[in-house]
Amino acid sequence: MPRRTQLLAAGAALTALVAAALLLPVPGPAALRAWADGAGPVAPLLLLAGYAVLTVAPIPRTVFSLAAGLLLGNALGIAVAMTATAISAALGFLLARALGRDLVAKYLRRPAVRTVDERLAGGGALAVASLRLIPVIPFAPLSYCCGLSSVRPRPYLAGTVVGSLPGTAAVVLLGDALTGGTPPALLICYAAFALAGAAGLYRAVRPVGSRPARGNPCHHKDRRHGDPRRRLTATAALRPLHSAAGAPGTRATNPNSCGQLGEEQPSSTPVT
Numbered sequence: 001m002p003r004r005t006q007l008l009a010a011g012a013a014l015t016a017l018v019a020a021a022l023l024l025p026v027p028g029p030a031a032l033r034a035w036a037d038g039a040g041p042v043a044p045l046l047l048l049a050g051y052a053v054l055t056v057a058p059i060p061r062t063v064f065s066l067a068a069g070l071l072l073g074n075a076l077g078i079a080v081a082m083t084a085t086a087i088s089a090a091l092g093f094l095l096a097r098a099l100g101r102d103l104v105a106k107y108l109r110r111p112a113v114r115t116v117d118e119r120l121a122g123g124g125a126l127a128v129a130s131l132r133l134i135p136v137i138p139f140a141p142l143s144y145c146c147g148l149s150s151v152r153p154r155p156y157l158a159g160t161v162v163g164s165l166p167g168t169a170a171v172v173l174l175g176d177a178l179t180g181g182t183p184p185a186l187l188i189c190y191a192a193f194a195l196a197g198a199a200g201l202y203r204a205v206r207p208v209g210s211r212p213a214r215g216n217p218c219h220h221k222d223r224r225h226g227d228p229r230r231r232l233t234a235t236a237a238l239r240p241l242h243s244a245a246g247a248p249g250t251r252a253t254n255p256n257s258c259g260q261l262g263e264e265q266p267s268s269t270p271v272t
Contacts, residue, residue, distance in 0.1 A: 029070055029178045036071035044072055044080050051084035056091045058140045065168050069175025077172040082161065085168060089143050089160040096147030121150040125159035132163025133196050139164075 036043040051064040064084070068077035120127050128146065131137055146156050 032070060033073075044076060047071065048080050048084050051081065052087035052091070055084070055088040056095070056140060056143075058138060061085065061088075061139050061168070062171055065171035066175035066178075069172035070178055071175075074173060074176050077176060078169050081168050081172050082165060085139075085164050086157060086161055089139075089164075090153075090157060092140055092143030093147040093153065093156055096144040100144070100148050117149050120146070121152070124151070124155040125162070127151075128156050128159025129163035130159075130196075130198070132160055133166065134198065135167060 047064070047068060051061075051068070055061050055064060061081075065077075065081050068081040071077070072080060123130075128151065131142055132139075143160075
């Protein structure tokens with residue numbers, strides 16, 4: 001088909017959609033809520049099935065969460081949305097692990113990839129929940145990445161539910177507010193979720209060497225008196241040469257002492 005014909009067909013289809021939106025009767029939010037109430041348990045079951053299956057693909061969950069709040073209200077909408085979110089996350093995780101784990105296994109031997117995989121797996125539920133709290137990270141691709149990594153299923157699901165709850169609840173409440181209320185300040189909520197997710201992610205995956213040591217009785221004194229090697233080097237430089245030979249009356253330095261670094265201890269050489 002020529003390019004000019006394709007452009008004409010696309011323009012005609014767009015014109016038809018705009019005309020249908022302007023001329024055909026479109027039900028309002030209140031009418032949609034009344035229809036869902038009249039449908040009984042069929043409406044939440046259909047929404048649950050569509051939400052859980054379709055969001056396995058990279059389709060934004062926001063539309064389905066808005067629909068849950070618009071059609072089902074606050075409590076039932078949040079329950080349906082979170083159940084569908086857990087099912088969708090589990091399906092995406094298992095699908096990626098079953099089909100793609102072998103394909104990326106050779107790349108896990110690379111140091112950079114192995115480090116990221118170990119940090120994510122070591123962070124467990126906290127790392128997954130922190131990533132889910134950040135709104136700009138897509139839901140389905142993150143499910144695929146976790147399935148390809150070494151994260152275990154239980155921490156992954158727990159972190160997904162905990163991390164997805166605040167944002168999902170906020171969108172459901174917005175959908176419910178469309179029936180006749182003031183929408184909540186979602187931008188403030190999303191900013192708070194992003195900050196909390198970034199903080200939790202840093203805490204989960206930060207290097208082990210940057211964490212303060214615990215249970216070290218010399219930790220406080222080491223920070224106060226500086227590097228022990230420098231103090232011992234300075235002490236050795238100032239000590240007379242005959243003292244190093246064990247002359248009577250000299251003092252030896254005990255580098256393993258837990259007292260002040262560089263502190264001199266009495267020598268065991270008997271004085272004649």
